[in-house]
Amino acid sequence: MKFTPEKPALTGETLDTLAARLRERGEPAFRAKQILEWVYKKRARAWDEMTNLSRPLRAWLADTFELMPASLVLGRESADVTDKLLLELRDRSLIETVIIRAPQDGVGLDHSRKTICISTQVGCAMACAFCASGLAGLKRDLDAGEIVAQLLQVCHREDARTPRARAELASFDNIVVMGMGEPLANYDALIRALTIVNAPWGLGFGARRITVSTSGLVPKILRLADEPLGFRLAISLHGATDEVRGKIMPVNKAWPLAKLIPAVKAFSEKHGRMVTLEFILIEDLNDTPDQAEKLRDIALDLHAHVNLIPYNTVEGLPWKRPGVARQERFADVLRDARVSVTLRREKGHDIDAACGQLRLKTEKEREAAA
Numbered sequence: 001m002k003f004t005p006e007k008p009a010l011t012g013e014t015l016d017t018l019a020a021r022l023r024e025r026g027e028p029a030f031r032a033k034q035i036l037e038w039v040y041k042k043r044a045r046a047w048d049e050m051t052n053l054s055r056p057l058r059a060w061l062a063d064t065f066e067l068m069p070a071s072l073v074l075g076r077e078s079a080d081v082t083d084k085l086l087l088e089l090r091d092r093s094l095i096e097t098v099i100i101r102a103p104q105d106g107v108g109l110d111h112s113r114k115t116i117c118i119s120t121q122v123g124c125a126m127a128c129a130f131c132a133s134g135l136a137g138l139k140r141d142l143d144a145g146e147i148v149a150q151l152l153q154v155c156h157r158e159d160a161r162t163p164r165a166r167a168e169l170a171s172f173d174n175i176v177v178m179g180m181g182e183p184l185a186n187y188d189a190l191i192r193a194l195t196i197v198n199a200p201w202g203l204g205f206g207a208r209r210i211t212v213s214t215s216g217l218v219p220k221i222l223r224l225a226d227e228p229l230g231f232r233l234a235i236s237l238h239g240a241t242d243e244v245r246g247k248i249m250p251v252n253k254a255w256p257l258a259k260l261i262p263a264v265k266a267f268s269e270k271h272g273r274m275v276t277l278e279f280i281l282i283e284d285l286n287d288t289p290d291q292a293e294k295l296r297d298i299a300l301d302l303h304a305h306v307n308l309i310p311y312n313t314v315e316g317l318p319w320k321r322p323g324v325a326r327q328e329r330f331a332d333v334l335r336d337a338r339v340s341v342t343l344r345r346e347k348g349h350d351i352d353a354a355c356g357q358l359r360l361k362t363e364k365e366r367e368a369a370a
């Protein structure tokens with residue numbers, strides 16, 4: 001389903017597209033920069049805050065653009081260091097954005113490193129068997145303005161906790177495109193959004209601190225490798241053989257490992273930086289010594305970092321998280337071969353952390369209330 005909003009979101013405009021709209025109205029070129037400065041540096045939340053613009057121009061802007069296409073309906077803080085934001089779009093669709101805080105020695109939580117996990121679609125069409133985001137299929141793609149708006153919402157929230165030292169600073173340290181949806185299936189909106197996030201007139205956020213995660217759309221991985229902005233890449237592998245991967249990821253049929261691995265290699269050779277292999281550990285499915293050995297070989301071949309993620313259980317799905325001893329045994333096979341590996345500790349399990357769960361739960365509650 002495609003959603004065509006009444007007005008485009010200002011957060012989806014680039015400096016050039018905004019300048020072109022303003023030119024049609026007879027405004028000088030520098031106005032576009034002024035307006036975007038209000039949005040991304042001064043973080044204005046209402047048109048009337050843009051006090052160096054004339055009243056008629058502000059009125060025209062309000063008639064022409066939506067200032068913020070995503071509103072916060074729920075902000076949940078977990079007992080650990082993960083906050084989950086549930087945002088509502090103009091068609092009432094719900095999306096999730098997550099703030100993951102990594103405390104640093106000697107400073108409080110407010111000064112911890114922050115990674116923001118953003119969504120690119122409402123739902124997902126890839127139908128991975130373990131994932132809550134894909135349970136109800138794909139509802140629609142997000143547009144670039146909706147992707148950027150998630151980060152601005154985080155900026156507003158974080159600025160209220162910890163004022164920025166300088167206007168040009170973003171309010172977080174890393175972006176991972178690992179929320180709801182398959183980012184490379186919404187390629188053009190993704191690239192436009194990340195271009196806005198990266199631009200000096202936007203959030204001015206370095207491409208090297210942005211990681212795009214994909215279930216493995218091979219042609220799009222190759223296209224991403226050619227983008228001038230060097231984003232980082234993470235691959236949701238979850239199976240080290242076609243047999244195991246094919247059981248849980250339908251995408252493996254079109255793009256089996258024999259096609260995926262050379263594409264990842266081409267990407268990392270082009271960028272000269274490590275790709276990350278995401279591997280969810282699911283009990284009795286992919287947590288065996290044989291899978292660990294095969295994953296080790298793939299990681300060594302690709303010079304990749306491996307992120308082991310103990311599965312977050314999803315209501316209604318049969319998959320289980322293995323015990324800690326089994327997780328460690330799996331990780332040891334990789335560590336022994338000097339593969340760069342992290343075994344992720346639990347983050348946000350108490351706030352429906354498995355991506356897409358909070359949205360599904362809230363939609364169910366809404367239906368029941370209706």
Ligand SMILES: C[S@@+](CC[C@H](N)C(=O)[O-])C[C@H]1O[C@@H](n2cnc3c(N)ncnc32)[C@H](O)[C@@H]1O
Pocket residue numbers: 130131132133177178179180181182183213214215234235236238278280309310311312313314354355
């Ligand atoms: C939700 S996906 C979004 C990005 C992209 N579609 C992908 O698959 O890489 C981000 C990561 O979350 C993982 N994930 C999904 N459901 C999970 C769960 N229940 N527990 C742990 N990780 C999960 C995915 O496998 C993937 O590695």
Ligand code: SF4
Pocket residue numbers: 124125126127128131132133134179180181182214215236
């Ligand atoms: S893991 Fe990624 S690709 Fe698979 S259903 Fe979930 S969001 Fe979609």
